Amino acid sequence: MRFPRMMMAVSLVLACGLAQAETATTVRLTELKDKPFSDAKTLASVPAQSKVEIVSRQGSWSQVKAGGKTGWVKMLSLRTEGGSAKAGDSGLKSLFNVASTGRSGSTMTTGVRGLSEEKLHNPQPNPQALQELNGYGVDKAEAQKFAAAGKLKAASMDYLPK
């Protein structure tokens, strides 16, 4: 009785993580840290243009495998250009399909794709959908309640100069 639920939980966690290992390249010489903190111990110096494997992310840090070691580098020292992952293969998608359509199928819908340039140049308004969208508004009180439920605390910061 408990087993199927545990299976669900495990697959949920796995699906929400990285579906496949993501490779990245460093854009500069960067330090591989023991922990995601600037003053953590440096495990290695990773040269620019090195290939690493991304394991996870935490704030501004990415946990990577580099040259046989696992550690943390600043996320923005990495670029993932030249990847081959398919947009439709995200781990989230397999969950999502079930949630939104009630089917877990991979049946393709035939016909002209939705947001084509053609449709944007020759639009057909959808007043019914607009009416539904107009009903989506959330009031301030609800938004604040939502933030509190997630323990989000508003912070102050000025916009950055150009």
Place this chain on the structure above:
Amino acid sequence: MNKTLMMVLTCAVAMPAAAFDFGNLEALKGKVQEVQRVQKEVKTATEDVSEPQEIEMGGGIASNVLGAAPLLKNRKVQQYVNDVGRWLTLQTERPDLPWKFAVLDDEDVNAFAAPGGYVLITKGLLQQMKSEAELAGVLAHEISHVLRKHHLNAIKKGARSGLMVEFASKAAESQGANKETLKKLAGAGTELYARGLDKDDEFEADRMGIVIAARGGYDPYGLPAVLQTLQGLNAQDSKLALMFKTHPALSDRLNLLDQLMTGRFDRFDGQPDLSARFMAVMSAK
């Protein structure tokens, strides 16, 4: 001194002595007031739309997009995206706009902001995200487009001259004529999504988005994280084509964020990403 009186006196001084007949002063005053009224009309014949008109335009544009891609049939997800979005808007200079957020049932990876506070993101884009902070980052970018009126200004620039003035000046009268003008403007706004904004507008939205996300209490690295995920996708994937066409290169966007965030955002490093809440909503039946 009263403006009308001043005008009257100025006119009186400028006129020949024979005209200085106090019987005609009332007539003169009437003429001066007429001039002032015309001046006021000329002054307001600008392209500046009122907020209700801005929202009307945005609705027209959103309606067009919805004609191409329907709303995702998932109330929980729609509610959630509106909660995150609305919370973020409370941290901005337009907290009272009737903001509306929605997910489109479309596999393409894209997002659209329309004047008046409409923000639409595709299911395709949502599926690339891993946390509420990443969702917040993307929504904050779109919110910035509305705050800076990027689309509204681009429509003004591109629309047939006089169209905006026509739309802005028409009050409740001639509803029929205004509907036609609105349709044309909504069409112009929709076409913009196929062309894209100026690259500077996109960089500005990135620059503002990370701040708005930070203000909302989120890990501000959500937006660059999504961009990095998108960068790792196969560039030939047709689901990315329109987004690539209408935005600056991901590497340029990431390079800018790299520059901007180093040092300045350290104090927000502990802010949460709420990935658990995000996953719970996305996987709910």
